[in-house]
Amino acid sequence: MSAPPKTMRALVLSAYDGPAALEVVDKPVPVPGPGQVLVKVEAAPVNPSDLTFLRGRYGFTRPLPTVPGFEASGRVVAGSGGYARALQGRRVACGVQRQGDGAWAEYILVDARGACVPLLPGVTLEQGATLLINPFTALALVEQAQEGRHPAVVQTAAGSAVGKMIARLCARRRIGVINVVRRPEQAAELRAAGAEHVLCSGDADFGARLGERCKTLRATLAFDAVAGPLTGRLLEEMPPGSRVVVYGALSGEAPVVPPGPLIFERKRVEGFWLSDYLGTLSLPGLVRRAARVQRSLGGDLRAEVRARVGLGGGRRRHPGLRAGDERRQGAHYALGRARLDPSKVQASVPIGVQLRGLMSRKLPRAGPAPDWPPADQRRADGVSGPL
Numbered sequence: 001m002s003a004p005p006k007t008m009r010a011l012v013l014s015a016y017d018g019p020a021a022l023e024v025v026d027k028p029v030p031v032p033g034p035g036q037v038l039v040k041v042e043a044a045p046v047n048p049s050d051l052t053f054l055r056g057r058y059g060f061t062r063p064l065p066t067v068p069g070f071e072a073s074g075r076v077v078a079g080s081g082g083y084a085r086a087l088q089g090r091r092v093a094c095g096v097q098r099q100g101d102g103a104w105a106e107y108i109l110v111d112a113r114g115a116c117v118p119l120l121p122g123v124t125l126e127q128g129a130t131l132l133i134n135p136f137t138a139l140a141l142v143e144q145a146q147e148g149r150h151p152a153v154v155q156t157a158a159g160s161a162v163g164k165m166i167a168r169l170c171a172r173r174r175i176g177v178i179n180v181v182r183r184p185e186q187a188a189e190l191r192a193a194g195a196e197h198v199l200c201s202g203d204a205d206f207g208a209r210l211g212e213r214c215k216t217l218r219a220t221l222a223f224d225a226v227a228g229p230l231t232g233r234l235l236e237e238m239p240p241g242s243r244v245v246v247y248g249a250l251s252g253e254a255p256v257v258p259p260g261p262l263i264f265e266r267k268r269v270e271g272f273w274l275s276d277y278l279g280t281l282s283l284p285g286l287v288r289r290a291a292r293v294q295r296s297l298g299g300d301l302r303a304e305v306r307a308r309v310g311l312g313g314g315r316r317r318h319p320g321l322r323a324g325d326e327r328r329q330g331a332h333y334a335l336g337r338a339r340l341d342p343s344k345v346q347a348s349v350p351i352g353v354q355l356r357g358l359m360s361r362k363l364p365r366a367g368p369a370p371d372w373p374p375a376d377q378r379r380a381d382g383v384s385g386p387l
C-alpha cells in the first residue's frame with residue numbers, strides 16, 4: 001500500500017454560520033497517534049446533526065476552523081499501535097470523535113478502539129458510510145419499545161430515513177406504528193409503501209385522530225424528532241403513563257410541554273442521544289451490533305441517497321452545500337470522492353440525507369471477511385466465536 005500523500009482536500013467550517021461558512025481547502029494529512037488509524041474517506045453522509053453542527057446548535061462545538069462530518073466509510077491506510085495496525089487495509093465505517101477534525105475530508109483520523117468497524121463482504125462503501133448513526137439509532141429506539149412491551153408507538157418525522165427504518169423494524173416485531181408527517185405528499189408516500197396509520201400534523205382533526213389511534217392501538221411510547229409544540233401534543237393525546245422520547249429537534253424549537261399530563265397522568269418526556277448509547281456498548285458489543293446492522297443494510301435498515309456531491313477542489317465555496325440548504329431536510333448527501341456532477345444535484349441542493357443511489361464512480365469490490373478484532377484482541381475482550 002502506497003504511503004498517504006502529505007496534503008489533502010477538506011471542507012473546512014470557519015464560523016458557525018451554516019453551509020455558507022464552508023470552504024474547500026488544502027490541509028496536511030494527519031499522522032496517526034497511538035491507537036489511531038488514518039482512513040482514506042470514500043463517502044460521508046450529510047445528516048441533520050451535521051447541519052445543526054454547522055450552525056453551532058449541536059450538543060457540542062469545536063474550536064474553529066474545523067472539518068465537520070460525523071461519520072464516513074473508507075479504507076484504513078495507516079495505523080499506530082498493534083491493534084490499529086491490524087486494521088490496516090480494511091474497509092471500515094467510522095464515527096468521528098468529539099475532538100479533532102470530522103469526516104468531510106479526503107483523510108480522517110479515527111480512534112481504532114472507538115467507532116471504527118470493518119465492513120462485511122458485500123456491504124458497499126456507500127452503504128457503510130451511513131452504518132453508524134441512523135441504523136444504530138433506529139435499532140436502539142425500537143429496542144426500547146420491545147423491552148417496554150409497548151404494543152404500538154407513535155413517531156414524528158416518519159418520512160425521514162430514521163423514521164422509515166423504525167417503521168420497518170417495528171413491522172417485523174409486530175409493534176404497531178402511528179406515523180406522523182407534516183405534508184400530505186409524505187403521508188401518501190408512506191401509505192403507498194404499506195404504512196397503515198399515517199397522520200398529518202397540519203390537519204384540523206390531527207389531535208382527535210391521534211388520540212383515537214393511540215387508544216385503539218395502545219400506543220404508550222413516542223419517538224419525537226420534531227420537538228416544539230408537537231411534543232406536547234403527543235403527550236396530551238397519548239394514554240396515561242405514556243413516554244415521549246425526544247431524539248431530534250427538526251422544528252428548531254424546544255419541546256413545549258403542558259404540565260397537566262406530567263402531573264396528573266404520569267406521562268414523561270425524555271431524550272435520546274446515540275453518543276450516550278454507544279458509550280454503553282463494549283467494543284465486542286459494538287462489533288457484534290455493527291455486524292447485525294450490516295446484514296440489514298440492504299433491508300430494514302436501508303437508506304436512500306438523494307444526491308452525491310464530490311469534494312471539489314481549489315480554495316472555493318463548496319458547490320453542493322449552500323446557505324439555506326439546511327431548511328430542506330430529507331435529502332441525505334454522500335460526499336464521495338467523485339467530482340461533482342451538476343446534472344445529479346438539484347438546483348438548491350438540500351443536504352439532509354436520503355441515500356438514494358450514490359457516487360457515480362464504480363465502487364471497489366468488497367474485500368475478504370474481516371478478522372476484527374484480531375484473534376488475540378478478541379480473547380482479551382472476551383469475544384468468542386464468529387462475530
Ligand SMILES: NC(=O)c1ccc[n+]([C@@H]2O[C@H](COP(=O)([O-])OP(=O)(O)OC[C@H]3O[C@@H](n4cnc5c(N)ncnc54)[C@H](OP(=O)(O)O)[C@@H]3O)[C@@H](O)[C@H]2O)c1
Nearest residue numbers: 157159160161162225247248250251273274329330352353
Ligand atoms: N438523537 C440522536 O442520537 C439521533 C441520531 C440520528 C438521528 N437523529 C435525528 O433523527 C431525525 C431524523 O434524521 P434523518 O437523518 O432520518 O432525517 P432525514 O432523512 O433528513 O429526514 C428529515 C425529515 O424530517 C422532516 N422534517 C424536517 N423539518 C420538519 C419539521 N419542522 N416538522 C416536521 N417534519 C420535519 C422532513 O420532512 P420534509 O420532507 O417535509 O422536509 C423529512 O421527512 C433528525 O432530527 C436527526 O437529528 C438523532
